[in-house]
Amino acid sequence: MATLSIENISMRFDLPNGTHVQALKDVSLELQTGELLSVLGPSGCGKTTLLNIVAGFLAPTEGRIELNGHVVTGPNAERGMVFQQGALFEWMDVRGNVSFGPRMKGQTEPEWAGHVDHLLDVTGLGDFKDKAIYELSGGMQQRVALARCLANDPDVILMDEPLGALDALTREKMQGLVLKLWKETGKTIILITHSVEEAVLLGERLLVMAPRPGRIHKEYNLPFADMGVDADLREVKHAEGYADTREEILEMIWDMEEEIMGRTEDTQ
Amino acid sequence: MIGLLILGVYVAIFTVSFLVVRFFLRRSVQDYTSLKTVTFGDESAVTSNRIASIVSVATIFLIWGSFTGSDWVPGFLHAPGPFVGDTSFTYTLETEDGARDDATVSVRVFDFGETAEKFTVEEGEGIAKNDAVAMSASRSTTILFDRNDEVKRSEGARVVAIDGVEIGDSGSIKTAAGRFALTDKGAISFAPPRGLQMEPIWLPPPEAVVGRAIEISNEGYRDSTLWKHLGYSLFRVIAGFFFGALLGIPLGYAMGLSNWFRGWFEPIVEFMRPVPPLALIPLVIIWFGIGESGKIILLFLASLWIMAISARAGVSGVNISKVHAAYSLGASKFQIMRYVIMPNSLPEIFTGARVAMGVCWGTVVAAELVAASEGAGMMIMVASKFQLTDIVLMGIILIGVIGFAIDILMSKAENLLVPWKGRS
Numbered sequence: 246m247a248t249l250s251i252e253n254i255s256m257r258f259d260l261p262n263g264t265h266v267q268a269l270k271d272v273s274l275e276l277q278t279g280e281l282l283s284v285l286g287p288s289g290c291g292k293t294t295l296l297n298i299v300a301g302f303l304a305p306t307e308g309r310i311e312l313n314g315h316v317v318t319g320p321n322a323e324r325g326m327v328f329q330q331g332a333l334f335e336w337m338d339v340r341g342n343v344s345f346g347p348r349m350k351g352q353t354e355p356e357w358a359g360h361v362d363h364l365l366d367v368t369g370l371g372d373f374k375d376k377a378i379y380e381l382s383g384g385m386q387q388r389v390a391l392a393r394c395l396a397n398d399p400d401v402i403l404m405d406e407p408l409g410a411l412d413a414l415t416r417e418k419m420q421g422l423v424l425k426l427w428k429e430t431g432k433t434i435i436l437i438t439h440s441v442e443e444a445v446l447l448g449e450r451l452l453v454m455a456p457r458p459g460r461i462h463k464e465y466n467l468p469f470a471d472m473g474v475d476a477d478l479r480e481v482k483h484a485e486g487y488a489d490t491r492e493e494i495l496e497m498i499w500d501m502e503e504e505i506m507g508r509t510e511d512t513q
Numbered sequence: 514m515i516g517l518l519i520l521g522v523y524v525a526i527f528t529v530s531f532l533v534v535r536f537f538l539r540r541s542v543q544d545y546t547s548l549k550t551v552t553f554g555d556e557s558a559v560t561s562n563r564i565a566s567i568v569s570v571a572t573i574f575l576i577w578g579s580f581t582g583s584d585w586v587p588g589f590l591h592a593p594g595p596f597v598g599d600t601s602f603t604y605t606l607e608t609e610d611g612a613r614d615d616a617t618v619s620v621r622v623f624d625f626g627e628t629a630e631k632f633t634v635e636e637g638e639g640i641a642k643n644d645a646v647a648m649s650a651s652r653s654t655t656i657l658f659d660r661n662d663e664v665k666r667s668e669g670a671r672v673v674a675i676d677g678v679e680i681g682d683s684g685s686i687k688t689a690a691g692r693f694a695l696t697d698k699g700a701i702s703f704a705p706p707r708g709l710q711m712e713p714i715w716l717p718p719p720e721a722v723v724g725r726a727i728e729i730s731n732e733g734y735r736d737s738t739l740w741k742h743l744g745y746s747l748f749r750v751i752a753g754f755f756f757g758a759l760l761g762i763p764l765g766y767a768m769g770l771s772n773w774f775r776g777w778f779e780p781i782v783e784f785m786r787p788v789p790p791l792a793l794i795p796l797v798i799i800w801f802g803i804g805e806s807g808k809i810i811l812l813f814l815a816s817l818w819i820m821a822i823s824a825r826a827g828v829s830g831v832n833i834s835k836v837h838a839a840y841s842l843g844a845s846k847f848q849i850m851r852y853v854i855m856p857n858s859l860p861e862i863f864t865g866a867r868v869a870m871g872v873c874w875g876t877v878v879a880a881e882l883v884a885a886s887e888g889a890g891m892m893i894m895v896a897s898k899f900q901l902t903d904i905v906l907m908g909i910i911l912i913g914v915i916g917f918a919i920d921i922l923m924s925k926a927e928n929l930l931v932p933w934k935g936r937s
């Protein structure tokens with residue numbers, strides 16, 4: 246049974262000057278429970294727009310999203326979101342942030358404490374429970390964002406470049422953590438990234454999108470995420486097919502970027 | 514003249530203390546800043562120099578004490594004071610027919626605060642008779658020298674010289690005794706040396722101000738003690754600010770969250786924002802009188818717009834990701850209001866509160882200057898009418914100190930309650 250189905254989504258932004266932007270055109274996709282989909286594409290191809298539609302922050306101009314058989318009409322706790330940065334609540338400590346979802350549901354501390362503290366330990370935040378958000382490094386803050394999302398036990402986790410602001414080393418560690426959490430929890434995940442390497446490493450399925458209008462360009466099914474669950478991510482990079490896949494996608498995106506540049510030059 | 518001199522002394526102390534500290538008190542602590550090679554233009558390398566602050570405050574008191582002849586400043590640091598004591602000069606009287614005679618005028622100059630008691634001297638021989646004059650320091654006096662002379666001014670007598678120095682009709686001369694001039698009617702106008710000190714009526718010495726403060730805090734001024742006056746002012750500020758915040762913050766929230774509210778109140782807020790609260794004082798007095806309610810309403814208006822604007826900015830400034838995240842975590846609209854938008858707006862509200870308290874404090878003093886029966890502003894206003902400069906100065910100093918204390922308290926509260934401010 247398809248848990249998340251994205252059906253013929255089109256999104257058109259009407260601009261104040263009378264023109265409009267076709268951010269998405271006829272995007273369809275089905276995700277099974279527990280699948281990890283990574284989405285790549287040149288910037289401006291509608292990745293964030295697609296994610297916002299799935300999250301329920303935007304209503305598509307055409308098409309619809311269905312989750313577990315019912316139509317998505319707005320944001321909801323069944324679809325959790327991890328943002329790049331700036332979405333944590335600075336006025337709460339780490340534990341306060343992670344327990345936010347359960348508390349909003351009206352759970353009392355004894356009800357959520359076990360689950361939340363377990364997640365804090367799993368994400369390596371055990372010693373930072375009582376720290377203020379602004380005392381944490383960028384990597385630690387993203388761990389909090391992940392834990393906060395998981396604490397709410399959503400069916401689908403949507404991530405918009407969650408590791409985009411981190412340095413290379415921290416990023417690698419966090420990629421490992423994402424894989425580990427994915428396997429442990431069995432959540433359906435959509436991960437937007439602008440790093441081809443990250444998309445290939447983490448995506449069980451990989452979607453390359455093309456711009457103007459935003460649409461699905463190509464889809465891959467990749468074995469590397471499963472390998473990475475038990476192995477070192479660095480070793481996975483030496484696995485057969487990894488380098489080729491990466492190069493192929495890189496080239497594809499390069500060509501698209503070039504085409505965009507060409508088009509802008511033409512219009513000038 | 515004295516002003517320039519004081520400025521000169523001030524600049525000299527500034528420069529000398531800077532050079533002294535720089536060359537003799539080299540930095541002995543090795544902190545991180547001392548390792549920086551680039552400090553010019555590095556804002557974080559600039560901290561307030563404690564020594565400079567202490568010397569700065571000490572300098573102000575030193576100059577104040579020195580130019581007022583304060584007992585708290587050793588005598589050798591005093592600026593030359595006005596002449597006090599006995600002095601005398603001779604004037605040469607010439608009658609219409611050319612006869613001349615000298616007479617001595619004994620002058621007794623009394624210090625500030627003493628009453629000039631009259632005294633007498635031997636009149637002596639000749640047409641011109643000796644005179645005795647009592648006067649106050651730093652003043653000039655008109656001497657009707659001919660009251661006891663045998664030939665009066667009305668009979669054609671006139672003064673031609675003082676201490677042997679010829680004096681013209683309208684000219685003035687200066688001798689060791691002081692400055693002399695002849696008035697239109699020929700009387701002698703005499704001013705002993707004034708020195709460089711300020712008269713207490715312009716600037717009382719610091720001990721007089723402190724003495725006044727103690728006196729007023731014990732005995733009161735205009736039916737209320739000092740604490741009561743200050744307490745009234747503070748109470749008005751706190752009450753006005755309280756109501757301003759009570760209405761302003763929800764108003765700002767409403768404007769930040771609803772198109773209709775924003776559209777409705779924007780013209781009002783934008784119009785009232787640039788109107789200085791001081792300009793409202795006359796209207797408030799006309800409408801509400803000079804009593805307590807008028808003042809509190811004035812301060813309420815002064816803080817209302819500031820609080821509304823800061824609350825609106827706090828709401829509008831919320832990162833939409835935070836709101837999205839909260840929705841995705843299952844929060845309801847009310848919960849987002851309570852747990853995201855309100856705490857997120859606190860830093861802005863605190864900034865606004867700090868500004869509003871400052872404005873209110875300034876406004877309350879101004880309002881009390883205009884009309885009040887108690888309060889810090891009323892105290893200095895009434896005192897100024899009686900030329901009680903020490904009370905005026907004391908009032909100004911206390912107003913400054915309290916304003917400063919309010920700001921420090923607000924910033925401490927801010928650090929305690931919104932520690933994440935500016936760090937996200």
Ligand SMILES: Nc1ncnc2c1ncn2[C@@H]1O[C@H](COP(=O)(O)OP(=O)(O)O)[C@@H](O)[C@H]1O
Nearest residue numbers: 258266268286287288289290291292293294295
């Ligand atoms: N709210 C909006 N109003 C107008 N245009 C928008 C809006 N959001 C996105 N767009 C446009 O839609 C296109 C896709 O944007 P986005 O989804 O952010 O791309 P990506 O995340 O892939 O970089 C861009 O051309 C962008 O300018």
Ligand SMILES: [Mg+2]
Nearest residue numbers: 289292293294
């Ligand atoms: Mg994007």
